[in-house]
Amino acid sequence: MDDSDEEFLTGSNSPASRLSSAVPEALPKDGVSARTRSRGRNGEISDLKGANGYAWEDEYQRSWDIVKDDESGSGSFEAMVQTIIENRKKKIMKNPSTPFQRGIIRTLVIAIDGSLAMAEKDLRPTRLSLTLNHLQEFVVEFFDQNPISQLGIVLMRNGVANLVSEVSGSPQYHIDKLRQLKARQHNKFEPKGDPSLQNTLEMARSLLKFNFGTTSNNTKNSKEILIVFGSLFTSDPGDIHKTIDSLVKDNIKVSVIGLSAQVAICQEMVNKTNNEPRNSSSKHYGVIMNESHFKELLMECVTPLPLTEKEEKMEESKGVPIIKMGFPSKLQPTLTSSIGNTDFTVEFPQLNASHPTQGSDESKDVVEVNSNLPQSSTSIIGYQCPQCKSKVCNLPTICPVCGLMLILSTHLARSYHHLVPLAPYKEIPVSPSYESEYCFGCQLKFPKGVKEGTSQSVIESMTSSRYQCIKCKQDFCINCDVFVHETLHNCPGCENS
Structure with missing residues (x-):
């Protein structure tokens, strides 16, 4: 009989073992299965947990039994998972503390690949669907961190x-357009054909070159293009290298x-437009x-790009740029007055300069900021330009009449943290005892020492699980550390002191 054809040995009290013991000469002493069984000190087949099977079956019968506490109780599965989560958050939280000169007034054009390659399902549900979902979150985060862009x-x-x-x-305007694109991707905008980088770059270049109305404002903003590319080739009608040279000439970064x-x-293209060595x-x-x-790479584009040494030298030769901005006043379209016991509401007609009178249908879809009053043509909250006295309905924006950039003071304050970033917190080493017991930010109780x-x-x-501010010496948990550096941009301990 061949080695692999021998009988399976069970426990000593089972009928199969009594039958096999009656004819011991028929079984080889050193078969394949006999060699692979786990044996005890006396050469007997082990009966580990009653399995009595192969060695690997006995060893990994219950894999969750492998995860056990060590002698000190600190190497548990819960502590291991907590360590992995904190390492993940520390990897996501990349906070450069060195202050760089950045272009906080940004104009970004996102180019999405809609070719046949985006119909692949290696990213669920498809590449295009996942890209549109991530872009909606990116738009919200982009305008939260760059309100004047x-x-x-x-x-x-x-x-x-x-x-x-x-x-x-307007972030809501872009989110609505992305939702429309996602809803119609299965019929009108389904992934189809080949991509054309040259046509896309030319359109993005035209959008970036004439985006602020006047030539003076056009030279003071950072022009960027972000391409989400799923294909491995491009089908272009002309020479794409000339298009790349035009991007370099216009100071557009890709x-x-x-x-x-x-x-x-x-x-x-990336190396040339960002002044980097070739290849x-x-x-x-x-x-x-x-x-x-994918989401990490997308969220990294939220932070404004620092200026290169070549760009800084060019600005020094031209002098410090002075950007003219306006802080508009709010207009109320209605006025309520009382005569006797009767209240009268007077509505004043208002002309809105934000709505274009000509152009494509896409340019006429302007998202308006509505008040709590019943919606009508005159119940729209307006802001008056301090220079030409025209009315616009949303901020920040560029005045369509005089080209003045209209913002609020809060928009400028929220953009300042990119120039002077908050210093990262220092991780406290593991020790038997600590000075603090609770997180200064959320009052969460810290774990005990070893x-x-x-x-x-x-x-x-x-x-x-403790991170300390260098200035105020207050301890924070990892969640507060991420929130302070990515959203708040101000240390609560330093502000409290």
Whole structure:
């Protein structure tokens, strides 16, 4: 009999064992299955947990039993998961504390690949659907961190560039356009054809070059293009290298997020527009590894890009740029007066300069800020330009009449933290006791210190879950650390003192 054809041995009290013991000569002493069984000290087959099977079956019968506490109780599965979560948050929270000169007035055009390659399902449900979902979150975060900036969206599909939303400073306008695109992607805007980088770059360049109305304002804003590229090639009608040279001449910077692999023409375009050495790895060109990495690369584009030494020298030669801005006053379209016991509401006609009188249908879709009054043609809250006295309905924006940039003081304050970022908190090492017991921000109770006599290897794998401000010496948890550096941008301990 062949080695692999021998009988399976069970327990000593089972009928199968009594039958097999009656004919011991028929079984080989050193078969394949006999060699793979786990044996005890006396050479007997082990009966670990009653399995009495192969060695790997006995060892990994219940894999969750492997995760156990060590002697000090600090290496539990819960502590391990907590350490992984904190390491993940620390990786996401990249806070450069060095103050750089940045262009906080940004104009960003997002180019989305809508070719046939975006119908792949390696990203669920499809590449295009996931991209549109992440872009909606990106638009909200972008305008929250860059309130005096503007954004536009272009879709490259079937060899041409389609305008999804014009350059505007209203986040709701872009979110509505992305939702419309997502709702109609299965019929009118389904992924189709080949992408054309040249046509898309030319359209984005035209949007960026004439976005502020006047030539003086056009030279003081940072012009950027973000391309979400899922294909491995581009189908262009002309020479794309001339288009790249035009982008360099107009000081337009390009960033690329690849969904498949790195493409040579995209690498060359990123290196040229960002003044980097040729064929060198760039932080402005990333290829995703998974869905969470895709979101990380997208959110990294929220922070304004620092100016290069070449750009700083050019600005020094021209002098410090002075940007003219206006802080408009709020207008009330109605006035209530009382005569006797009767209240009268007087409505004044208001002309709105934000609504264009000519142009494409896309430019006429302006999102309006409505008041609590019943919606009518005159119940729209307005803001009066201090220079030409014309009325606009949303801020921040550029006055359509005189070209003055209209913002609020809060918009300027929210953009200042990019120039002077908050210093990162220092992680407190693991020790048996600490000075603080609760988080200064959320009053969450910190975990206790390690026990005396804990080995150094265990301590190195643990985290104290405490992060201390260098100035005020207050302790914060990892969630407050992320919130302070990514959203609040002010230390509560320093502000309280």
